């Protein structure tokens with residue numbers, strides 16, 4: 410194989426990357442839509458899919474141009490076809506299929522969550538399997554037993570909100586802005602996490618790899634507004650109260666994430682954890698994982714920010730599929746939801 414084009418459009422980033430068989434990334438282009446969704450305080454699916462339609466071809470064009478490649482140089486098209494927002498996924502998959510038909514080259518189907526873990530393989534520049542794979546983003550909070558790059562078995566995940574979603578919603582409650590994760594992390598720097606004791610559901614269950622964050626959001630809400638209906642126009646929140654709650658919420662989420670990461674390492678017996686997804690940018694989370702690594706003498710690999718947030722370079726997992734002869738039929742459909750964790 411000379412080059413493959415990887416396309417990513419699962420949520421609100423339109424991305425394309427040109428990748429060679431030796432896993433070198435010749436170009437990686439990401440068009441974010443944060444500006445389009447910010448005033449709604451969250452991703453609006455209809456707006457996201459329309460923006461993907463407008464951007465997918467220019468982004469592919471830019472990726473080819475930056476790689477100094479022509480369409481004729483491509484030997485396969487890879488696309489993230491699950492999981493994600495239905496309308497968003499459809500845009501990437503349709504673009505990928507069209508290119509496959511036009512160029513007469515095969516399609517490779519990528520699981521977006523496997524790609525998030527594979528981002529660590531890309532960052533490390535060496536084999537990282539077997540490992541515990543962890544994906545913590547706005548849509549997912551999952552742990553996997555990754556025996557090889559392509560052998561992913563779910564160990565457990567969230568039973569309600571994702572960790573990033575919890576950060577986003579709590580940040581919005583506290584009037585901290587969107588996307589909430591980075592805003593909440595900034596506010597937490599000036600806060601005292603000990604002022605509030607927030608719940609850490611399921612953390613004490615040593616048998617179960619699972620997370621639940623919806624109660625945390627409600628607990629924060631009660632601390633600010635009390636029980637009952639939320640005010641239609643929220644009153645301004647005292648900056649110190651917001652900072653203290655941000656710090657307490659961040660600590661509660663990180664406690665759960667690190668606790669279950671440790672449990673996954675124990676259950677699998679693997680000595681390495683590979684973390685991907687936007688929440689991996691959180692410094693408190695990284696520091697606590699580093700402490701876990703030192704304490705348990707395991708290796709923790711965290712992809713750098715540009716490989717943690719949605720991108721198409723992590724679609725390099727398609728090279729492994731190419732080598733294994735795993736191609737997708739052209740009637741491949743999207744799989745928006747998670748019928749498995």
Ligand code: KG4
Nearest residue numbers: 546547548573590591686687688691718719
């Ligand atoms: O992986 P990602 O870019 O998109 C998907 O959800 O697929 O992750 C975005 C999520 C958002 O919920 C955002 O608030 C969160 O990652 N995030 C953070 C931080 N940076 C991004 N959460 C906590 N601390 C951060 N520094």
Ligand code: ZN
Nearest residue numbers: 525546686719
């Ligand atoms: Zn993602």
